[in-house]
Amino acid sequence: MSWIVQENGFDRRRITANGNKFMIGNGYMGYRGTLEEFGRAELTAVTLAGLYDRAGDQWREPVNAPNGMFTQIYCRGELLGLLASEGEPLEHIQELDMLHALHRRRTVYRMPGSADGGRVTVSMERFCSAKRLHLLAGRVSVQCSEDCELLIRTGIDGDVWDINGPHLAGLAGADAEGSLLLTGRTQELQVPVAVAEAWAWASAGETIAGGWRAIEAAVGAAGEMPAEMNELPLPWKTETKVGADFVFREIRLRCKAGETYTFHKFTAVFTGLDEGGDAGEAALKYSREAAALGYEALLKEHAESWERKWERSDVVIHGDGEAQAALRYSLYQLHIISPGHSEKLSIPARGLSGQVYKGAVFWDTEMFMLPFYLHTQPEIARNLLMYRVHTLDGARRKAAEYGYEGAFYAWESQETGDDACTLFNINDVFTGRPMRTYFRDKQVHISADVAYGIWQYYLFTGDGSLLLEGGAEVAWECARFYYSYAYFNPGRQRYEILDVTGPDEYHERVHNNAFTNAMVKKCLSIALEAMAYLQEKQPWQYEALLSGSTVKPEQLREMHDRLYVPHPAADSRLIEQFDRYYMLEDLPLAELQSRMLNPQEYLGGGNGLATTTQILKQADVVLLLHLFSEGYDRDTKRANWEYYEPRTEHGSSLSSCIYALVAADIGIPDWAYPYFMRTATIDLTGDSKQYVGDLYIGGTHPAANGGAWMAAVLGFAGLRFDGGTVRFKPSLPGEWQGVEFPLCLRNQSFRVQVAPSKVTVQAHADNVRGLQFQWGEQIGFAGPGETVSFTCESTSLS
Secondary structure (H helix, E strand, O other): OOOEEEEEOOOHHHHHHHHHHOOEEOOOEEEOOOOOOOOHHHOOOEEEEEEEEOOOOOOOEEEEEOEEEEEEEEEOOEEEOOOOOOOOOOEEEEEEEOOOOEEEEEEEEEOOOOOOOOEEEEEEEEEEOOOOOOEEEEEEEEEEOOOEEEEEEEEEEOOOOOOOOOOEEEEEEEEEOOEEEEEEEEOOOOOEEEEEEEEEEEEOOEEEEOOOHHHHHHHOOOOOOOHHHOOOOOEEEEEEEEOOOEEEEEEEEEEOOOOEEEEEEEEEEEEOOOOOOOHHHHHHHHHHHHHHHOHHHHHHHHHHHHHHHHHHHOOEEEOOHHHHHHHHHHHHHHHHOOOOOOOOOOOOOOOOOOOHHHHOEOOHHHHHHHHHHHHHOHHHHHHHHHHHHHOHHHHHHHHHHOOOOOOOOOOOEOOOOOEOOOOEEEEOOOOOOEEEOOHHHHOOHHHHHHHHHHHHHHHHHOOOHHHHHHHHHHHHHHHHHHHHHOEEEOOOOEEEOOOEOOOOOOOOOEOOOHHHHHHHHHHHHHHHHHHHHHHHHOHHHHHHHHHOOOOOHHHHHHHHHHEOOOOOOOOOOOOOOOOOHHHOEOOOHHHHHHOOOOOOOOOOOOOOHHHHEOOEOOOOHHHHHHHOHHHOOHHHHHHHHHHHHHHEOOOOOOOHHHHHHHHHHOOOHHHHHHHHHHHHOHHHHOOOOOEEOOEEOOOOOHHHHHHHHHHHHHHHOOEEEOOOEEEEOOOOOOOOOEEEEEEEEOOEEEEEEEEOOEEEEEEOOOOOOOEEEEEOOEEEEEOOOOEEEEEOOOEEEO
């Protein structure tokens, strides 16, 4: 059952966590895993990718569309619902089928007014179509153990969850010839948003699509069902209700004991950002076309699309069912937020699970999610990086704002690339006053992270079009920013990067953060190589970039060669995280936690408890050792892992996977395994920070999801690719008998099997060229359709 995520029973305390856990989505929109009768209080939301709004002077954030899957059921005048019914439900199961991205629930209620223990069973299924990005489709079935009358209220609810809203003004509902339509506009830019719903009744294998106009005509003005129609499982009366922020249809249904009654919903979401003219007309047309095709046909094409996704990405773990389920869940979360349809979108830090973190794109995407796509779906990786190309002007504006040249990418990036991050991000839990933080202006490593991602794409795919279509320009502009930001220390004759915040956000405004300096050096190298490529392929563009720049390539080369990057100490092999880090108070994490007066107080900032200690928020030096693994020996990696891990609070979901990766790299998988599992299960358990100060930061964790894949494939399977050769250094946990997974490198497909003493690579027969693989001193070449195998002792080709 590693494809099924399930919860039995209902716990009100789990509503928010389950909204994240049971999400569905398709990259265009994400639908939280709330139940159909829920509303804004339960954080129901359909979050739209790339559409942002600011209401008044509040934080700008993504727009949640009206909920077109809303459904309530009344029996004998009483609302059936997990929050409305008296007592607990008799049965309740909520589940997610990851193989086909289906959300299901089954709830059994006590029948109101029944003297004989009557029951009403409600079963619902929904999916966010992978084939038709604007479509949500659902199936609703009810069964009663006694004859009774049901009132089903279903339609579009515009009263959805907003953190800093409301974001939709002028909501207006309408009955459009049997279909329902709710439209509105965003507050800031007046972008239209429309949701339409068509429905169909399923009866004895037949589907009656459209409204109920013909049936109601037969019923007559009196609203009574003719005797000859009493045998049909049809509603005997429908009525449309339109309110200020909703449009519902009310269906009165005469139910016979033991009979199952099923109808389907086809909901379409469009905005003014979509092609197709009027958003309302487009939504109506889309939903009606879906109803005409029918639920089963839509489900079939959706399921087939998901099967193809898994063929390209599924990681099979032999011998550890718990890890298998957790890893598949992580990959599922990455799939439902992948912007496969647009190169102007990236992935926000909380995916499409809501408006947390302003729906902004962070460094998480390039550092923690991109590797999954590079190895499995490079076309999506390209979209993620083209988003940075499209937002280059926003990065230029930010650099100019602070008095620098080039491109300083947003710490919290939205659709234009302008920084949504504020100077006061967190409130003090004791005074309620906003606290000055230095995320926006001092986490300068973000520009290097972007350049790094662009160059990784080029290495993995060999596709230089990204560089020619703006990628080289991005790298050049990021390097220009660092040239203007850096300080040249005349006494030591070196360049330094001062006054920064590294990945460890508990220590702000430090000098020469090792990770930041190493990334800046890498950025300078990337810029020089990218510009050389541009000079060869498009010399006119190369000349145009240089003609408008006060910085020349030879100046970047000189800065690269003389940029200070902290080195391991000769005796301890430790790398100091930043200048004078060792001068801070060194104490156990438990001691620091014992000093806390409020469990939600922020440990960083100007007065945070961690700022004067060596306690850090997340992997910092250890992240450096992962990214630049080839530059450090095993003793250095182990010494730093052992030193920094006890001092790491793991206050970020980005942290555990890095400790897993480095532990596997140094050949200690049993150290790595708990960190892998913590990463892979974070959204299954809901065991993560929900608040920083009084700021809600709940939602899904796509960076951790990507980190789980990295830990399994790059860590335990030990795979590394430098653009020419794939290298393996397996380090499997004790329970793992093996792991296998697909790869797409240089546009060629392979399947890899890694066991404790053997690695096998099978090249797809449709490949047009081969690739070189290596384990230790053993080297093999897998041409189209060939298999290369490595063992501990020898190499064989077949």
